[in-house]
Amino acid sequence: MNSHTYDYLDGNAAAGELSEIFAMDVTIAEAQCAHCGAIMRFAEAHLYMQAPGVVARCAVCEHVLLRFVKARQRAFLDLRGMTCLILDTSQLQESG
Ligand SMILES: [Zn+2]
Numbered sequence: 414m415n416s417h418t419y420d421y422l423d424g425n426a427a428a429g430e431l432s433e434i435f436a437m438d439v440t441i442a443e444a445q446c447a448h449c450g451a452i453m454r455f456a457e458a459h460l461y462m463q464a465p466g467v468v469a470r471c472a473v474c475e476h477v478l479l480r481f482v483k484a485r486q487r488a489f490l491d492l493r494g495m496t497c498l499i500l501d502t503s504q505l506q507e508s509g
Contacts, residue, residue, distance in 0.1 A: 421470070424458035430467055430481060434488060443499040448476035450496070 428440045440456045451473040458469040458478055466482030471494070480491035492498070 449474040
């Protein structure tokens with residue numbers, strides 16, 4: 414009953430790609446899965462990089478959390494698999 418035959422990395426592997434879009438490190442943020450409601454660190458997500466982009470799946474239910482594809486001069490970011498992305502802003506106050 415294994416529906417996913419590809420190997421995956423953990424969400425930390427998305428840090429480089431996503432740093433082009435987000436000023437903050439998303440991999441240390443918490444994400445709530447829109448499918449099962451689990452809240453976990455994005456770094457714990459299962460990251461599939463065999464596709465023409467990056468696909469992050471929930472570590473609990475394997476539903477898609479995030480898709481990120483770069484094509485030509487555009488980046489496509491699909492976050493509909495997440496109900497919420499919770500970022501820790503405490504680090505930002507240092508530089509203020
Ligand atoms: Zn889930």
